[in-house]
Amino acid sequence: MTDLTADQRFWLEALRAEGAALGAAVGVENLAAPVRSCPGWNLERLVGHLGVVYQFQRTHFVRGTASRPDNERQTAPTGPAVLDYFAEQLAQTITALENLDPEAPAWNWGGGPKVAAFWFRRMALETAIHRWDAQAAIGIPIPLDPRLSVDGIAEVLDTQLPSGRRKGPDDAEGVVRLNATDTGDRWVLRLRGTTLAVLDTNTVLDPGPGAQAAAKGTASDLLLALWGRIPLDVLEITGESHLLEALRTG
Structure with missing residues (x-):
């Protein structure tokens, strides 16, 4: 090796x-x-x-x-x-x-x-x-490993969506917060049409204009929802759910 x-x-x-x-x-x-x-x-x-x-x-x-x-x-x-x-x-x-x-x-x-x-x-x-x-x-879906799921969410945000693999709407504008309840990881994203920016969660955020949304769930459920494997309403959602649709890559 x-x-x-x-x-x-x-x-x-x-x-x-x-x-x-x-x-x-x-x-x-x-x-x-x-x-x-x-x-x-x-x-x-x-x-x-x-x-x-x-x-x-x-x-x-x-x-x-x-x-x-x-x-x-x-x-x-x-x-x-x-x-x-x-x-x-x-x-x-x-x-x-x-x-x-x-x-x-x-x-x-x-x-x-x-x-x-x-x-x-x-x-x-x-x-x-x-x-x-x-x-x-076959009726026995086992959740994804939490660490691998966190990495998968990062891949959606840093690779899949910026590379044009978005399956949701590309005209949404606003700030989205994702929280993995089992690992404590969180992401804050700003959508402006076809562009996406991952914001530093350790700084004071200026949300700017536009709608806002937040979704909570296990890291596995967040990743599976972003990949279109499970419906978004499995997650705990607040705010404008159409912003979450704009993060789907599958």
Whole structure:
């Protein structure tokens, strides 16, 4: 294993754990089960999708170049073979990340440095969200790890939304406060149409013009709501709820 930061080791362990939990949730007998949090999908498609994501991303983040890869992706096998495909692609992706230089050039769609470090967090969170999807499809959704959820909320705010992955309205203006009741983490955001600013919660805030909203919930519920996996009304909401819709990335 290469010399990784504590965060990168955490994401790598999360990828292992979440991938194993997803694999354990899906068997041959339930491949046709609908995934209600991903309309139109069944578990076969979800597992195949994630296997393709692993394969595609891995083949380019090990190239040592920040040039944009082509968009050609493999097609996942169908039927029971998709389970072995998923397990193989997960294992190869974990191995690739274990041996990856995080500072090596690597394309990514985020607004930060084009280095391989981006993919440790992204692969862990992609897997965690889809693990929840798979477990929800068979009726046993387990909340996401609180620390990983806090990191996922940060990713929504510092990467997903600034990179144009907003699924909610892009004309909202106001200040939004998010509070994770189980971890004590909080975020204050200013929305101005298509722009978003994460404000320093340790300073006195000037809310400025526009509406305001606040949402409280566990870190897992906050993240799942931002990803459109659970309805916003699961959270304790005050103020203008349409501002929270503007933070959705899924």
